[in-house]
Amino acid sequence: MVGTAFLVMLWTGASANAATGVRIAHLDLRAYPTIRLTVVTPGNSSRPPKLEENGTSAVGLDVENLGRRESVVLAIDRSHSMRGEPLAHAVGAARDLLVTKSNSDGVSFVTFASQAVQLTNFSTTTIDADAALRSLAIDPRSGTTMYDAIIVAARALKRSGTPGRAIILITDGQEATSKASLHQAIRAARDARAAIYVVAIEDASFKPRPLRALAASTGGRMLLARPNQPLTGIYAKVDAQFRDTWQMTYVTAVRPGRRLQLTASLPNRGAATTTVIVPGSATPRPKSQSNLPLTVIGMAAFALVPVALALIAMIRMFQRRNVWTGF
Numbered sequence: 401m402v403g404t405a406f407l408v409m410l411w412t413g414a415s416a417n418a419a420t421g422v423r424i425a426h427l428d429l430r431a432y433p434t435i436r437l438t439v440v441t442p443g444n445s446s447r448p449p450k451l452e453e454n455g456t457s458a459v460g461l462d463v464e465n466l467g468r469r470e471s472v473v474l475a476i477d478r479s480h481s482m483r484g485e486p487l488a489h490a491v492g493a494a495r496d497l498l499v500t501k502s503n504s505d506g507v508s509f510v511t512f513a514s515q516a517v518q519l520t521n522f523s524t525t526t527i528d529a530d531a532a533l534r535s536l537a538i539d540p541r542s543g544t545t546m547y548d549a550i551i552v553a554a555r556a557l558k559r560s561g562t563p564g565r566a567i568i569l570i571t572d573g574q575e576a577t578s579k580a581s582l583h584q585a586i587r588a589a590r591d592a593r594a595a596i597y598v599v600a601i602e603d604a605s606f607k608p609r610p611l612r613a614l615a616a617s618t619g620g621r622m623l624l625a626r627p628n629q630p631l632t633g634i635y636a637k638v639d640a641q642f643r644d645t646w647q648m649t650y651v652t653a654v655r656p657g658r659r660l661q662l663t664a665s666l667p668n669r670g671a672a673t674t675t676v677i678v679p680g681s682a683t684p685r686p687k688s689q690s691n692l693p694l695t696v697i698g699m700a701a702f703a704l705v706p707v708a709l710a711l712i713a714m715i716r717m718f719q720r721r722n723v724w725t726g727f
Contacts, residue, residue: 421670422449424662425645426619428590429679432656436649438466438595438619439664439672440641448646452663454654461650467643470505470564471522472497472635473553473594477571478536479513479544486601486627487538490570493599493631494533497568498526500635508556512549513539514577522560546571547578547585550596550614554588564642565594566620568634572601572627573611582610586617593647595620597638603627619645656680 426438439449448465451458474497476490494509501507506522509532519532550567557565567589580588589596596618598611602625615622621641625631654660656678665671 422664422666422672424664424672424674425595427662427674427676429676430590432678432680433651433653434649435652435660435662436593436647437662437664439646439648441644441646441666442669443640443644445644445666445669447666449648449664449666451648451650452665453650453652454659454661458648458650458662459653461648464563464647465643466564466645466647467639468564469562470502470566470639470642471508471557471560471562472501472505472566472568472638473508473510473557475510475512475549475553475567475569475571476536477513477544477546477569478511478539479574479576480538480542481544481572481574481603481605482601483538484627486572486603487536489625489629489631490599491533491536493570493634494529496632497635498529501639505639506560506562508553509533510549510553510556511536512545514541514543514545515539516545516549516552516578518552518556522556543577544571544574545578546573546575547580547582550585551580551588554585554592554594557594558592563647564645565592566638566642567594567596568599568638569596569611569614570599570601570631571611572603572605573607574605575607575610582613586614589614589618594618595645597634598622599625599631599634601625601627652678654678 421442423440424437425440428436441449448463451461474494476494478487482490497507503524506524507529508522509519509529511517511519520528523529550569553567596614597620598615600606600608600611600622612622623634652660657680658678659675660678661673661675663671663673
């Protein structure tokens with residue numbers, strides 16, 4: 401693996417103890433009662449973290465290291481604003497990825513400008529990728545479909561079947577013409593369980609807010625680079641974080657509307673806690689069957705009046721007969 405000394409970038413959006421402690425990067429409750437969370441542990445730790453739910457060990461916990469086998473989509477912006485050194489450095493980063501990746505990792509390339517296009521399917525070899533990179537150039541038509549590109553990448557990753565799934569997005573952040581929205585792009589990445597790592601090129605028109613949202617909402621990170629800055633070592637950083645990232649899944653017994661406190665910990669390395677309220681509300685207690693509505697009781701009483709009057713008339717008739725026969 402090539403070192404990262406040439407990558408003079410900043411990891412942004414990290415918690416204060418991200419480098420030394422345990423961090424809960426993402427929590428997904430959408431498949432309730434199945435709970436899925438992504439936990440990042442300190443570097444050089446081969447042991448999986450422990451997970452507690454409301455103070456007790458999570459039952460039936462499934463833990464998987466995302467660095468065991470990875471699928472990576474490198475999405476490169478080739479719009480007009482990337483002309484010159486930015487695009488050249490993006491292609492250089494792609495070639496670096498092919499050289500440094502593990503032999504078991506699959507790589508696919510997506511480009512976007514006026515359209516988002518998947519250039520290659522996932523492959524552990526470099527033949528198709530090399531050919532695609534040689535033909536990469538600025539799109540003659542205007543437009544930047546960054547959100548559409550994320551959806552294309554997420555759909556491909558969803559079919560990959562690997563535990564580790566990443567989208568490395570190289571762009572200056574000038575989204576302009578996508579059919580999809582930022583929210584839809586984030587949702588697609590989450591559905592694919594893919595983390596987005598944004599390589600943000602800071603030019604005069606740089607727009608960081610949507611890029612930070614893409615990274616933070618999917619458990620990824622954002623890296624900052626200048627237009628003339630080589631992007632060597634990106635994949636090495638992503639791969640290193642994946643090896644410290646664990647996907648934890650279990651089925652909770654906590655009911656909707658109740659408090660759920662999750663604590664991920666690693667002995668002598670720290671712990672991280674997050675608390676949420678399980679979406680939904682508790683099922684209302686059914687009413688007792690004996691508590692009949694007053695309207696029903698009134699109707700029943702009204703229906704019994706003729707019966708009562710008939711009984712009274714029969715009793716009086718028998719009384720008169722008995723008196724006559726007694727004289």
